[in-house]
Amino acid sequence: MEDRHSVSNPRPFPGGGSDGVKVIPTWEVDIIRDGSVIVDTFVLNNEVLPPRKNKKGKVLWCLPKDLNKTPSFGVHENSRILDIFKDRKKKRKKQLKESGGKASGSPKKRESLADSGEEGGGKLDGRDSKGNGNAKSN
Numbered sequence: 001m002e003d004r005h006s007v008s009n010p011r012p013f014p015g016g017g018s019d020g021v022k023v024i025p026t027w028e029v030d031i032i033r034d035g036s037v038i039v040d041t042f043v044l045n046n047e048v049l050p051p052r053k054n055k056k057g058k059v060l061w062c063l064p065k066d067l068n069k070t071p072s073f074g075v076h077e078n079s080r081i082l083d084i085f086k087d088r089k090k091k092r093k094k095q096l097k098e099s100g101g102k103a104s105g106s107p108k109k110r111e112s113l114a115d116s117g118e119e120g121g122g123k124l125d126g127r128d129s130k131g132n133g134n135a136k137s138n
Contacts, residue, residue: 003082004033004034005031005032005033005039005082005085006031006032006035006078007029007030007031007032007073007078007081007082008029008030008031008032008038009029009070010027010028010029010044010070010071010073011027011028011029012026012027012028012067013026013027013028013043015043023067024045024046024047025045025046025063025064025065025066025067026043026044026045026067027043027044027045027063027070027071028041028042028043028044029041029042029044029081031081031082031085039085040085040088040089042084042085042088044063044071044081045063046062046063048084049063049077049080049081049084050062051063052076052077052080061074061076061077
């Protein structure tokens with residue numbers, strides 16, 4: 001099954017040290033759902049996405065040490081970034097569950113007929129969901 005999330009192109013993140021303090025190269029990426037909706041944005045640096053090494057310890061991939069050079073993400077790096085996103089999402093859900101509150105701006109869950117104690121829930125007439133008389137009968 002293909003994942004419906006993708007990673008945007010990285011862009012330099014304005015931040016880091018100033019006044020002669022060494023700046024850690026940092027980039028910002030978006031997690032995009034279904035190609036159009038930005039779900040999450042987070043910062044990538046060598047602490048968040050450490051260099052990938054093989055069994056012998058040789059570095060196979062790492063973030064560039066210069067902000068002028070844009071990192072390129074291969075299949076492994078994309079999956080690592082999506083794993084970071086999934087971990088962050090799980091932590092947010094866990095914190096929300098522990099706090100007992102609801103996220104602001106989230107739509108209310110619709111109560112089903114079975115939960116409300118009402119009976120039924122099937123189609124009462126020969127109409128389809130658009131209100132036409134074209135419903136298929138079994």
